[in-house]
Amino acid sequence: MTVRPRVIALIAALVVGAVAPLPGHAQRAPVILATTTSTQDSGLLDVLVPTFEKQTGYSVKTIAVGTGQSLALAGRGEADVALCHAPSLEKKYVADGKLLNRRLVMYNDFVIVGPAADPAQVKGTTAAAAMKRIAASGSPFVSRGDNSGTHQLEKMLWKLAGVEPNVGSYIESGQAMGATLGIADDRDAYTLTDRATLLAFQKRLRLPILVEGDKALLNVYSVLQVNPANGPRVNATGGKAFADFMIAPETQRVIKTFGVEKFGQPLFVPGAGTNEAEVGEKK
Amino acid sequence: MDLVLDGVRQALALLASGDAEIRAVLWLSLLVSSTATFVALLVGVPAGVVLALGRFPGRRLLISAVNAGMGLPPVVVGLFVSILLWRSGPLGALEILYTPAALIVAQAVIAWPIVTGITLAAVQNVPEAFRLQLKALGASRTQIAWVVLREARLPMLAAIMAGFGAVISEIGASLMVGGNIKGQTRTLTTAMVLETGKGNFDSAIALAVLLLVLIFLVNWGLTSVQQRRTP
Known part of the structure; x- marks a missing residue:
């Protein structure tokens, strides 16, 4: 046990190294960004966040947890800015005064995928009609079941269709989109997915797109600032800086071409400055 | 199967390229988990010795709690440590949530009962007669504890291995x-979850290989220390 003092010294040095801030980091308070998994899983934030950090000197802590949890964290003041995709839920937070200045950043669309045999006959119908037929036929449907933006939209589509999901064939994965697609593929089930995640997983899936292009399937991403009154230590200026960055023209140009290299098509359409009604018209 | 082979190939390429x-991910995992294990040792070994040698009311209940704690679900630790460290939480002023320090805290909490439980068993395994003899020779209680701990040093290394193994492979608390x-709090396990979520299964497999190699190397090192002095 003669090595002990040396080992202790080494470990003490490691602790100090781990806790001390990295050299060269700006002294500005870090910005906590609460966001949905699709912005991170698609790789978009890996491109945008370092640019923002370089431009402003802020360091960003990206917490990718799904829209439901993101908004809840931001509403408690545990984050400084939120990038989400559940318009109706977001508007509720804005109406409550918890989140401020909701601004549209970009959009793409959701699609309904399902087994190629299409037992519920949904191909080419509208989203609402498809949900109705899936429920009526008793075909399995995999839901995220996690209060994410995708799950929010799914619940809205059931409402729009005026039906309840078929209890016996309704599967709740409780997982992110990629894992949910895997389950749907395995069970020959229908599911609702954002197009970006579907593209990322396409190689491993047999499920074709059956319903697309419906206005109800728009996937709108907005950035929201956190009301500093929500809790102690909210970095409101940092949050605003990130929100402003997301809608800046240079950022919007990056979004426009993001994904072309890897997937052969862009994953998002920049939409800063437009309102949701206009976005819907363009589709 | 070619997916796994591709992953292994990619792992080797990644290692060779020094990406x-x-x-950074490898280093952070090693740093966080070894620091957490060290902190758990600092707290867990004395606790284990006191529980093994002491006689006081409630001791049996505490031992049961420690033994149950060896199966403490990381996700439970993650939830409670998060709430403690939230800006609005009791330790919010520290502002260490989403930093390596928070990872160390959570992992130390996970490893602590494991270290205590194994220390307890190891010390109790030292024959009672040995302790009585020391007492007869006039040793103080601290001296007895120290000598008994020295006798139990081989199983103590098992405590380090078990504690380190639990935290380096842990995911729930680290994510939360x-x-x-x-570049800040991405460890081997959380990076694996992310790569799987992105559909990059080959990268996930490469990380899995790196994690297994790291765990093996650390345990190999500890085992060679452990086995050096045994006949």
């Missing part, structure tokens, strides 16, 4: 208190 991001932030 900066992978190196660390946030899997690139």
Whole structure:
């Protein structure tokens, strides 16, 4: 046990190294960004966040947890800015005064995928009609079941269709989109997915797109600032800086071409400055 | 199966290329988990010795709690440590949530009962007669504890291995208190979850191989220390 003092010294040095801030980091308070998994899983934030950090000197802590949890964290003041995709839920937070200045950043669309045999006959119908037929036929449907933006939209589509999901064939994965697609593929089930995640997983899936292009399937991403009154230590200026960055023209140009290299098509359409009604018209 | 082979190939390529991001992830995992294990030892070994040698009311209940704690679910630790470290939480002023320090806290909490439980068993395994003899020779209680601990040093290394093994492979707490932030709190396990979520199964497999190699190397080192003095 003669090595002990040396080992202790080494470990003490490691602790100090781990806790001390990295050299060269700006002294500005870090910005906590609460966001949905699709912005991170698609790789978009890996491109945008370092640019923002370089431009402003802020360091960003990206917490990718799904829209439901993101908004809840931001509403408690545990984050400084939120990038989400559940318009109706977001508007509720804005109406409550918890989140401020909701601004549209970009959009793409959701699609309904399902087994190629299409037992519920949904191909080419509208989203609402498809949900109705899936429920009526008793075909399995995999839901995220996690209060994410995708799950929010799914619940809205059931409402729009005026039906309840078929209890016996309704599967709740409780997982992110990629894992949910895997389950749907395995069970020959229908599911609702954002197009970006579907593209990322396409190689491993047999499920074709059956319903697309419906206005109800728009996937709108907005950035929201956190009301500093929500809790102690909210970095409101940092949050605003990130929100402003997301809608800046240079950022919007990056979004426009993001994904072309890897997937052969862009994953998002920049939409800063437009309102949701206009976005819907363009589709 | 070719997916796994591709993953292994990619792992070797990643290691050989010395990819900066992978190196940072490897280093952070090793640093956080070994520091957490060290903290758990600082707290857990004395606790284990006191529980093994002491006689006081409630001791049996505490031992049961420690033994149950050896199966403490990381996700439970993650949830409570997050709430403690939230800006609005009791320790919010520290502002360490989503930093390596938060990872160390959570992992130390996970490893602590494991270290205590194994220390307890190891010390109790030292024959009672030995302790009585020391007492007869006039040793103080601290001296007895120290000598008994020295006798139990081989199983103590098992405590280090078990504690380190539990925290380096842990995911639930690290995701919750660390946030899997690139370049800051991304460990081997949280990076694997992310790569799987992205559909990059080959990268996930490469990380899995690196994790297994790291665990093996650490345990190999500890085992060679452990076995050096045995006949």
